Amino acid sequence: MSTITLADRIDGLLPQTQCTKCGYDGCRPYAAAIAAGEADINRCPPGGEDGVRALAALLDRPAPALDLSRGHPGPLMLAVVDEAHCIGCTLCIDACPVDAIVGAPKRMHTVLDDVCTGCDLCVAPCPVDCIAMVPAGRAWTADDARHARARHDGRARRLREGAGADADADRRGDAAAEEVPPHEAEARKRAAIENALARARARRSRPGP
Template sequence: MSSSATIPENPIDTLSRTLDDCLPQTQCTQCGYEGCLPYAKAMAQGQADLNRCPPGGDATIAKLSAVLGLPVKPVDPSCGATIERHIASINPEHCIGCTLCIKACPVDAIIGSNKHRHAVIASLCTGCELCIPPCPVDCIDMVFIPQHSEWTTEQAFEARERMHGRNKRLVRQKQEQDEFLEGKAIRKLDSIAHDGSDPEADKKRAILQAVLAKARAKRQSGGQAS
C-alpha cells in the first residue's frame, strides 16, 4: 500500500498566516506594504516591526507580540494614528460615476456603474481610505457612524474573503480580455491580403504577429512578461 508524500509547509508561510489572522484586514497600506498579508510576511521574515498597523492599534500589537514573542510597543506614529473606525461616504451631488473608487476598493464595498452615482455599503467598508486619492472630484469623505465604529475579527475575516474573491475576479476578467484581444488580432491577421495588393501588408502582418507572440508568451509565463 503506497501513500503520497506530504510536503512539509514552510515555517515562514505558517507564521505569515498566523500573523495575518491577527491583522484587521483593512488592506489600508498604512504599514508601508500592499496589504495585510504582505505585512504579515515581512514580519515573519523579520523585515518589519509589529507596530505598523494603526487600524489594529494596541489590541493588534498585543496579538502580534504574543505570536512573535516580542515586547509590546506603541503604534509607530509614522504609519498614522489609531482612531475609531470611519466609513467612506460619497457625496451623491458631486459623484460623476467615474468608477475609480470602485476599482480602488480592495473589498468590494462600493457599488455603482459607469456614469451613475456610486454608494458605499457601510457595513462592508474597512475604512482604508484607498478610494479617496483616485476620486477626481474630491467627493469622498470619511465619516464616523457609531453603529459601524467597531471592527470585529469576524468582519476582518469576511473582508479578507471579499478581497480574495475580488482578486480572483480581476484575474479572470484580465484573462478574458486578453483572450478577446488575441482573437481580434488573429481575425485581423487573417483578413490582411496575401496577394501583394497591399504594399504595407507584410509590415502589418509582422506587427500583428509580434503582438500575438508577446501576448502568448505573457500568458504562458503567468502574466509576468513585459
C-alpha cells in the same frame, strides 16, 4: 491537508482593513513580510497597540511602540459619497480593496456601509472630492475582519482571472478583443473623466428653480 503557516497566523491577527498604511499592498503581504523578518510588527494603525501586543505575544518578542508615522489609531470610519456631486467616474470603485462601492460609469455611486473597512483609499482618487470619511458609529469586529479578508481575496482573484482572460484573448488574436495600448486606454479614461467634470460644473452653475 493544508498546513497553517506563520504568515497565516500573523494574518489572522491583522484587522483586514486592507488600508495599506503599513506600506504593503494589504494585510496578507504585510503578514508575509513580518513572517520573513522583513517588517516590524508595529506598522498597523487600525490594529493599534492591542494589535502590536497580540503580534508580539505570537512571536514571543517585546512589543514595540506603535509606529505613528504610519497613521494614528482611532474609531472605525465609513466612506460616504455626496450623491449630488458624484460624476460616476468609477475611480473610487477601482480603488476600493473590498468591493464596498457599487455603481456604474456616469451613474451615481454608493458605499455599502456594512462592507466598508474605513481604509479611505477611495478619497484621493475622486476628482470632485465628493467622498468624505465619517465615524461609523460602531467597532470593527472579528467577523468584519473575516468578511473583509474574503472580499479582498475574492476581488484579487477576479482581477487575476480578468487579466488572464485578457492575455488569452491577446494570444489567440481574438478579433473581439480590442487591443488598446495602455497609454491610449488611460487617455480615454481621463477624457471620460474630464467630460464628466465638465457636466458636473455645468450642473452646479445652473440657477436654482
